[in-house]
Amino acid sequence: MSQKIGIVGSGLIGRSWAMLFAASEFSVAIYDVIHENVDTALVDIQAQLNNLESKGLLRGKINVKQQFALISKANTLEECLQNAIHVQECVFEDLELKKKVFRELDSIASDDIVLCSSTSCILPSLFQVDLKHRAQAIVGHPVNPPYFIPLVEVIPNKHTDPEIVKRTRALFTTIGQKPVVIKKEINGFVGNRIQFAILSETYRLIEDDVISVEDVDTVMADGFGLRWAFMGPWETAHLNATGMKEYFEKYRKSMSSVCHDFGPVPTFEGKGADIMVKEMHKRIPVEDLPERRKWRDERLIALSQLKKKLDH
């Protein structure tokens, strides 16, 4: 008998989680406050699974029919959570809504289910408050598209039991994702802090007419991004010297001096923003975005397949 996962919210992220868990042979019950949305989600999930199989991209050891059979509709939140070991909340990014959903989950949760939110930016202690089961509550933030980008940021709230952190990390590892633990709540978690550090510094450089928007993107996509598809920044540094010790000895002064040179935090409006908006909307007009996202996803899929091949 499969272990059961509850999914609350049947949008894009909820569907992705359902597919990831079913591929690893968990049974999945999806609940949505608008019940009919789950029917739509199930139709879409079946289509997505068939499409993945036809391209040889289906995850897991069981076939589409078996995977799809593991996913069902829950008509009530109680039904969704009953006998589940973990519930993954995937509702809109709205603090009040998250608070409400967590109060509801709290009122029916057993003492050993994990109550996990998919939030990309709301600190868990802001909505996992005044709960009987707050020690079982946590965040597991996926990156889009989770089927091909394995990172999950796991963030405990101030009261989360360390055992729940371990269980959550282990569960995500079991389904083939790559969880990391953000040990203290922090704005932007870690992924967005890295993104914003880059956006902020390059924003200043573009605004100061040091480099064009397009050239910044080239520095990444034809330069450093190639390494970072395989190795993080610290391994990159370690390999670029005779190890980390020598790296610091050689570069600590220039690292520090360059960082002191960064200038004030931008407001991200005014001259710089105008340049960015103008250039990006010219390069890829809004009406071409869906096509370009398809272009991106094809590449993410191909890279994910390449990495699997190289690692075996």
Add this chain to the structure above:
Amino acid sequence: MSQKIGIVGSGLIGRSWAMLFAASEFSVAIYDVIHENVDTALVDIQAQLNNLESKGLLRGKINVKQQFALISKANTLEECLQNAIHVQECVFEDLELKKKVFRELDSIASDDIVLCSSTSCILPSLFQVDLKHRAQAIVGHPVNPPYFIPLVEVIPNKHTDPEIVKRTRALFTTIGQKPVVIKKEINGFVGNRIQFAILSETYRLIEDDVISVEDVDTVMADGFGLRWAFMGPWETAHLNATGMKEYFEKYRKSMSSVCHDFGPVPTFEGKGADIMVKEMHKRIPVEDLPERRKWRDERLIALSQLKKKLDH
């Protein structure tokens, strides 16, 4: 008759440039102050070309024999520069040495040769000074390994003729690299500023025990790095919203607030550095670095091939 490129310095970077130019049917003359070093370099270049061919990775439309025949030894700097359209300086990263080499180049340069340095970190106006031909001098900084990472940072000095900037950018494009122009001299150019922005922020997070070194590397290599192998940070943002305009409207406040939260520039010594050194040297001991670099290069090669395939 092929156009001629001079290479000054026969180390790893000089050899890479020689192969890139020869693959695009330029004739290449390599000069080294220690003349015998060029003989060693030529033997190595032939071995590298044969190895690339055997793996189906050779660039260009002509074969190894034809490419190798285009590369020769120059016995004097005069011979290296004679009739060349561009000379690529690849000596050690030492300011006084670069000054000396540029004075020598200046004394024999014609009025239309480009005098280009491969420096990764020295601002061009620091060593391209007091030169008769300073308007023809510039920097073209490659990324290792240039055969598989196409980025070249082009940095004019304060007096570089805009036509020379254009010519240099066009030349690097001709040989299949991806040049970007850093319009104003700035410490770290752009690539290292991006690297250091990430290292600096994640250093603070690791030192503050928010996340482990290994998990930071996972955030990149199993998360954001996958996107950045294909798209720069600005295109990523543009695609993550309904265009850049909406991205700023939605996220400008949280971007700014997260960046204000970054904390002081680290000195990169003390507690944080100790953690990093300990963890990295445990994860990949110094004696295993050559093997891990091989692992990295295999992946960079495979990704480079994948991107070529996807773009055709």
